[in-house]
Amino acid sequence: MFGNINSSGAVIDEIESGSASDIVLPNQTGRVQKVAVDIGGSLAKVVYLTATDAALGGGGRLHFKAFETDSIDGCIAFIKQLLDGGRGQDGQGDAPVIVATGGGAHRFGTQLREQVGVEVRVEDEMQSMTTGLSFLIREVEDEVFTYAQDKPMQFVSTCAGEDMFPYMLVNIGSGVSILKVTGEGQYERISGTSLGGGTLWGLLHELTGVRSFDEMLEMSKSGDNTRVDMMVGDIYGGDYGKIGLKATNIAATMGGVCRTALGKQHTAADVARSLLYMVSNNVGQIAYLNAQLHGIRRIYFGGYFIRGHPPTMHTLSYAIDFWSRGQMRALFLRHEGFLGATGAFFADAAPSAKAAASRRRHSFTENFSVAQEQRAHVAALGALDRQPAALVALAQLVDGAAGAYVPDTVDLAGDAAQRAYWVAAMERNTRGLLRMAADGSLPGGDGSRDAAQRMQAFGALYLRHLRRLGEQPTAYGPMSVRALLGLREQCLHEVGLHDIFAEAKRRETEAALAQLPGLLAETDAVAPPAARLELLVRNVLAGNMFDWGAAELRGAIAAGALDFAAARARITWPERLDNARAFAAHATEQPYRRAVVFVDNSGADVCLGVLPFARFLAAQGTCVVLAANSRPALNDVTAGELADIVGRVAVADAGVREARAGGRLAVCGTGSSGPCLDLRKLDERLVALCQDADLVVIVGMGRAIHTNYRARFTCDSLKLAVFKNQMAADAAGASIYDALCVFERGSAVA
Numbered sequence: 001m002f003g004n005i006n007s008s009g010a011v012i013d014e015i016e017s018g019s020a021s022d023i024v025l026p027n028q029t030g031r032v033q034k035v036a037v038d039i040g041g042s043l044a045k046v047v048y049l050t051a052t053d054a055a056l057g058g059g060g061r062l063h064f065k066a067f068e069t070d071s072i073d074g075c076i077a078f079i080k081q082l083l084d085g086g087r088g089q090d091g092q093g094d095a096p097v098i099v100a101t102g103g104g105a106h107r108f109g110t111q112l113r114e115q116v117g118v119e120v121r122v123e124d125e126m127q128s129m130t131t132g133l134s135f136l137i138r139e140v141e142d143e144v145f146t147y148a149q150d151k152p153m154q155f156v157s158t159c160a161g162e163d164m165f166p167y168m169l170v171n172i173g174s175g176v177s178i179l180k181v182t183g184e185g186q187y188e189r190i191s192g193t194s195l196g197g198g199t200l201w202g203l204l205h206e207l208t209g210v211r212s213f214d215e216m217l218e219m220s221k222s223g224d225n226t227r228v229d230m231m232v233g234d235i236y237g238g239d240y241g242k243i244g245l246k247a248t249n250i251a252a253t254m255g256g257v258c259r260t261a262l263g264k265q266h267t268a269a270d271v272a273r274s275l276l277y278m279v280s281n282n283v284g285q286i287a288y289l290n291a292q293l294h295g296i297r298r299i300y301f302g303g304y305f306i307r308g309h310p311p312t313m314h315t316l317s318y319a320i321d322f323w324s325r326g327q328m329r330a331l332f333l334r335h336e337g338f339l340g341a342t343g344a345f346f347a348d349a350a351p352s353a354k355a356a357a358s359r360r361r362h363s364f365t366e367n368f369s370v371a372q373e374q375r376a377h378v379a380a381l382g383a384l385d386r387q388p389a390a391l392v393a394l395a396q397l398v399d400g401a402a403g404a405y406v407p408d409t410v411d412l413a414g415d416a417a418q419r420a421y422w423v424a425a426m427e428r429n430t431r432g433l434l435r436m437a438a439d440g441s442l443p444g445g446d447g448s449r450d451a452a453q454r455m456q457a458f459g460a461l462y463l464r465h466l467r468r469l470g471e472q473p474t475a476y477g478p479m480s481v482r483a484l485l486g487l488r489e490q491c492l493h494e495v496g497l498h499d500i501f502a503e504a505k506r507r508e509t510e511a512a513l514a515q516l517p518g519l520l521a522e523t524d525a526v527a528p529p530a531a532r533l534e535l536l537v538r539n540v541l542a543g544n545m546f547d548w549g550a551a552e553l554r555g556a557i558a559a560g561a562l563d564f565a566a567a568r569a570r571i572t573w574p575e576r577l578d579n580a581r582a583f584a585a586h587a588t589e590q591p592y593r594r595a596v597v598f599v600d601n602s603g604a605d606v607c608l609g610v611l612p613f614a615r616f617l618a619a620q621g622t623c624v625v626l627a628a629n630s631r632p633a634l635n636d637v638t639a640g641e642l643a644d645i646v647g648r649v650a651v652a653d654a655g656v657r658e659a660r661a662g663g664r665l666a667v668c669g670t671g672s673s674g675p676c677l678d679l680r681k682l683d684e685r686l687v688a689l690c691q692d693a694d695l696v697v698i699v700g701m702g703r704a705i706h707t708n709y710r711a712r713f714t715c716d717s718l719k720l721a722v723f724k725n726q727m728a729a730d731a732a733g734a735s736i737y738d739a740l741c742v743f744e745r746g747s748a749v750a
């Protein structure tokens, strides 16, 4: 959870919605082994990892909190509480550690050690900042953005590896440090200035009497600097065009105050605005000069001073753009204030070779369900969830590594009509879910304690995020259907509802498995292999109608009123999207070596659609890898559930049994837990298993329409889904219940 701070140094957490306040949220408590703290001249920033949810197996969450340095006692008490909780539980694992950086690591190191009773390792401040920044650039999607008034957050894809260097970091804390970073761990502090965040805080306190920095920022929003600054126009009466100065440029900060003849009346808010500009402009100019001097084009601005505050980012961006004549851009970061603490957290204290070898690789994804309400700030901050596995790009993705692949089909931030539709649809959907949970038509839920209360808490949390996204579409990164659906899953998990469709999935799977022998007998009886495969492909689409995510069908599915034949009969097959026959002809003539099938729903979809299709391919000699979500989302089948289903079917069916025994039918987790699919972020074990795949099959609306609709592969691919949503159909020029059955030959580009 990200914490905001108030002037007394207390941490204010805003995420708990009223109705959830008495529920212990599972991701916010748990064993803490290591805490990093960056104690600066103004603020102490704490980063720590909780490893709580056993179901995540190696997962965890990186939390960010800040305290005023003046309230260091409160900060130390907080750290003690975190580490005492960790020690109390099982007494196992490594001894707890505190890694401290910043000037306060030296000033308060002894106090920290004595009061917490834990060894304190001190890391260098500059080194930590660069380690933290490189980690964030490399690991966190949508961490980096540029700012412009009309496009407050334009996300910048940052390439991992050598390409990210060299860069310059301008860290605006109390004072300002400017670092040139040329490689991992290679940096030089090239400059600095004592006119920084502390300067603004102090001057404004002195001039306005206000102490809280947040209040100052708020005040500056309504201020008008031209009422205190001396403008070029005040001196020239207009532009000084010859040297490129406009009448509206500031000639002298605060210079208008003493010139009574100019007749300027001012308020504290005007002073706040002027001094904010003064510090930001000055830092921007010094940053540019240093970048120029050292031949560096990428300038990252960090430090808690920035706070995602639009006027600050505007001024820094303007200064860089103005002085570089449009050649350089100012880059901003979501976790701008936590570079030092993050770097200290990941700094290795000379790990033993054994420890280094046994360390598992992980990836981090941002979780905005716990983003705090920061109305004044465009960039929301999420917690960073540590995934149990390293997530990497599918090898067969064209341009995957180069960053050209965009999973999302529609950019909702750039399309107001689509955005309004999807936000309203998600609101409706949430209210529908709450009604179903209340009236018992969502069978059983996940059986967790307080399920009804948790469901209410989920509703309040998710609806609040939807409202915010309606107002600030890019607050949580690029806005897409994937982001909205993923956020819904995150909110459910956050209130402790890990699998609300568990019982619905179980029932549907049982019903589907009962029908499977009849269906296999029917399809096995179709003699020509190509005709049989074509039928099996069409059955995958029939199965895909059984989707709790589709509002139009949910009522019928919940009532058990949709049968497989009826579902198949409802589908329409526009010719331009129907390559079933061509695929079947090709795949039977020249069987594939290895196929990876990204599956979708449990029940009829996977049992009656996907499994018979996979069984056919395996019988032809193709090794089939069924790739399913690693953790629950909606009624999607998980890898664990699917492995169980395949095992059960193998007992009764010789085809599936032989495929399994011959290593031609495997199940593997994708590493994800959403209804959509980002092919850049797959469990590395799945990617390794599919290294030589020559066919990629993607099933379902979330995976093949909302995402990956335009994805291209180096090998052949088959996208299978039914348009079960009017807006998605309209956007693709299709009709509702049209089948998407697109077979594409591999692109030659590797």
Ligand SMILES: Nc1ncnc2c1ncn2[C@@H]1O[C@H](COP(=O)(O)OP(=O)(O)OP(=O)(O)O)[C@@H](O)[C@H]1O
Residues within 6 Å of the ligand: 005, 006, 038, 039, 040, 041, 042, 043, 044, 102, 103, 172, 173, 174, 175, 176, 196, 197, 198, 199, 200, 201, 212, 213, 214, 303, 304, 305, 306, 307, 337
């Ligand atoms: N809520 C807040 N309370 C106090 N200062 C804030 C707040 N929000 C932003 N700031 C600004 O952030 C600055 C501190 O930034 P940061 O935490 O990055 O630096 P620091 O580590 O304290 O300083 P240094 O690195 O120079 O020792 C403050 O001086 C102030 O300008």
Ligand SMILES: CC(C)(CO)[C@@H](O)C(=O)NCCC(=O)O
Residues within 6 Å of the ligand: 040, 041, 103, 125, 173, 174, 175, 176, 177, 191, 192, 193, 194
């Ligand atoms: C002293 C530090 C490094 C502490 O973080 C910072 O506040 C800073 O860089 N101040 C500016 C000092 C100068 O270079 O003029």
